[in-house]
């Protein structure tokens with residue numbers, strides 16, 4: 146599975162001008178998870194990540210390449226307790242998975258399952274709303290969670306703990322970005338591309354016919370190496386002309 150590798154490489158490039166802080170995963174330090182969605186009321190909130198019109202980007206990339214050496218949280222910018230007001234925000238999950246056979250329907254269902262993990266993480270006092278249409282993830286952080294010591298490190302560990310419950314996930318790198326100088330527009334473009342790749346996979350899985358001339362996903366297949374091959378192999382016709 147290398148379909149997302151160009152997005153991963155671009156994201157790395159976009160963030161290369163910033164200085165990160167990084168922490169190796171330690172499950173014992175994961176922030177408590179509420180297990181269900183919790184409401185943080187405005188009056189109980191210290192601020193919102195992505196609030197007041199600030200950028201708020203979220204996306205997930207899957208790879209089978211050996212680019213992750215350990216489970217890790219990486220932060221570019223101020224940590225939760227260093228922020229005093231609404232701030233820009235991005236959360237990017239890069240997941241190394243088991244070798245998912247590229248013509249194996251179960252494997253691609255696994256990618257979708259992995260993608261859905263984000264809907265099953267509920268860090269206490271860290272209420273996020275995901276809007277898949279524009280790739281936004283806005284977070285309301287409670288004052289009491291800040292008093293109790295919430296940080297991107299321990300919230301990130303909660304995400305990693307949930308991702309690792311999926312047997313196809315081997316390693317997780319969870320990246321948080323709050324630096325006002327970060328290229329959020331470019332990260333949003335990466336989020337769109339990652340979403341387009343997942344959407345195309347879903348259509349291929351749904352048994353869409355291989356007629357590239359009338360397919361509205363053609364721009365994605367023209368750009369993402371391996372996608373067209375995947376569809377034609379899955380339909381057992383060999384490579385098409387596009």
Ligand code: SF4
Pocket residue numbers: 345349354355356357358360361362363364366372373374376377387
């Ligand atoms: S291979 Fe052709 S038909 Fe299949 S998704 Fe890509 S453009 Fe569409």
